[in-house]
Amino acid sequence: MSTFPRKISDSTVRRSSLYLRVLEALELEGSDTVSSRVLAERVGATAAQVRKDLSLFGTFGTRGLGYEVTALRERLAEILGLSHEWPVALVGAGRIGSALFEYPNFRERGFQIVAILDSDPRKVGQSWDGIEIHSTRELERTIERLGVEIALLAVPASVAQGVADHLVESGVRGILNFAxxxxxxxxxxxxNEVDLALELETLSFVLEGGGRDGNPAPEDVAAGPEGESR
Amino acid sequence: MSTFPRKISDSTVRRSSLYLRVLEALELEGSDTVSSRVLAERVGATAAQVRKDLSLFGTFGTRGLGYEVTALRERLAEILGLSHEWPVALVGAGRIGSALFEYPNFRERGFQIVAILDSDPRKVGQSWDGIEIHSTRELERTIERLGVEIALLAVPASVAQGVADHLVESGVRGILNFAxxxxxxxxxxxxNEVDLALELETLSFVLEGGGRDGNPAPEDVAAGPEGESR
DNA sequence: ATTTGTGAACATGTTCACAGCT
DNA sequence: AGCTGTGAACATGTTCACAAAT
Incomplete structure (x- = not known):
């Protein structure tokens, strides 16, 4: 439905996810409107950045007033594809797979794990929380039957590419890869790659002295804060 | 020891981690030298990018020949701070903490989990693989005693900031945050933030039609421009 | 008075293309 | 000839600053 003029940058999308979270929190706190400045403060960005990001998606704000919290929240959720549930397949029922399965934030945001797949015969047939673990031999059938388009790939690196090929053939269009x-x-x-060892390595690089500064200094910090939470 | 002229960008550091992995693989395969082109192919970058990245750290290659695999591997490991072990603390012994503890790639790359901390009295006193779970009340003492500088933060979002403050006070200089x-x-x-729900949201954004193209086409890939979706 | 939306200025990261070394 | 190292060109992302709207 909504296609946007330019290609939206990855950073804009990521920040928009954060805006959405803040908007949800603000809604619970009872705020009706929010300014780009406040939004920026809460996600650690600049007000100009927030306005620029949002302006890429359309015109949501009211000059002099700010953004209407509920309206913007709804619109952002829609833009991010979060206004409906996504059936998700978990491939790999090992340690990481198990942690992902239990991760509460997925379901909260509309990502429902509806299928679990593993190649280990000892795991196949088990149930996690009522969801049976199927053999990867049934991958295609399962993915198709459930209309899965997003998969969490938590298998050993050595087989990841093969499984990914198989997933794509079955109709999966988005993969969150942990291998x-x-x-x-x-x-x-x-x-999307989630490479945990790599994350640690960027930390050790900084700690070893690679970066000139370990933390890009939290910008302002001088201007008087005003959002007094309580 | 080694401090670099400019500030090295995050992308360069991340790619360098990938170069290092490829170099390790090449070493096992018995290659003596490698060109920027081959290195690039294996990590999905361009040859110019590889050369530029490496040149930021120094001059390692030989014109006409390429890079000496072992020498570059050693130097890169050193630069990334991987030429020695890092004692790491795991804070939060829940599902995610448990998966992290078992994650084999950490130890392989020199990140040793030497302490586990949790606030749940039922978990305190248990041992995982010979490592006792300590109370977060003993956080400072434990961190200091073991000389921990890097922590894996796998606690609920509501307490993450408090625990992080505590970690920093105790001497931690690098945090991999899963909250x-x-x-x-x-x-x-x-x-470094590892935000799993956010990763899924960037996928759903693309799948919903936000990005003009779901996959920025893997560079060259021979002749095959204008990839049309499915 | 306040706050958005946005072109223009700026900063940063990537690619090109070629001189220079082996 | 082959391949690196790098300035220059280019592309992309961020910040500034101000006109426009309420």
């Missing part, structure tokens, strides 16, 4: 391998996927398929 | 909250830390402390 430390760069996946090759055809155009039209989105992959 | 979906933006941590505020003083200058000199590095934080």
């Amino acid at each position: 430390p391998t760069r996946l090759r996927v055809p155009p039209g398929v989105a992959v | 979906p909250t933006r941590l505020r830390v003083p200058p000199g402390v590095a934080v």
Whole structure:
């Protein structure tokens, strides 16, 4: 439905997810409107950045007033594809898979794990919270039957590419990959890599002295804060 | 020891971690030298990018020949701070903490979990693989005693900031944060956020039609421009 | 008075293209 | 000839600053 003029940058999308969270919190706190400045403060960005980001999606604010919290929250959720549930497949029922399965934030945001797949015969047939673990031999059938378009890939690196190919063939268009391998996927398929060792390595690089400053100094910090929470 | 001329960008550091992995693989495969082109192919970057990245750290290559695999591997590991072990604390012994504890790639890369901390009295006193879970009341003592500088923060979002403050006070300078909250830390402390729900949201954004193309086409990939989705 | 929306200025990161070394 | 190292060109993302709206 909504297609946007330019290509929206990844950073804008990521920040928009954060805006959405803040808007949800503000709604609970009973705020009707919010300014770009306040939004910026809560996510650690600048007010100009917030306005620029939002302006890429359309015109939501009222000059002199700010943004209407509920309206913006709804619109952002829609833009991010969060106004409906996403059936998600979990592939790999090991330690990481298990942690992902239990991760409460997924379901809260509309990502429902509706299928679990594993190649280990000892795991196949088990149920987690009422969801049976299927063999990866039934991957295609399962994915198709449940209309899964997003998969959490938590298998060993050595088999990740093969499983990913299989997922794509079955109709999956988005993969969140936890295996430390760069996946090759055809155009039209989105992959996000979560590479934990790499994250630690960027920390050790900084600690070892690589970065000139370990923390880009929290900008202002001088201007008097006003959002007194209580 | 080694301090670099400019500030090295985050993207360069992340790619360098990938180069290091490829170099390790090449070493096992018995390659003596490697060109920027081959290195690039294996990590999904361009040859120019590889050369530029490496040149920020120094001059390692030989014109006409390429890079000596072992020498570059050693130097990169050193630069990334991986030439020695890092004692790491795991804070939060829930599902995610448990998965992190078992994650084999950490130890392989020199990150040793030497302490586990949790506030749940039922968990305190248990041992995982010989490592006793301590109360967060003993956080400072434990961190200091073991010389921990890097922490994995896997606690609920509601307490993450408080625990982070405590960690920093105790001497931690790098935090890998799994709680979906933006941590505020003083200058000199590095934080990496691993925000799983956010990763899924960037996928759903693309799938919903937000991005013009779900997959920025893996560079060259021979001739095959204008990838049309499915 | 306040706060948005946005072009223009700026900063940062990536690619090009080629001189220079082996 | 082959391949690196790098300035210059380019592309992308961020910040500034101000006109426009309420």
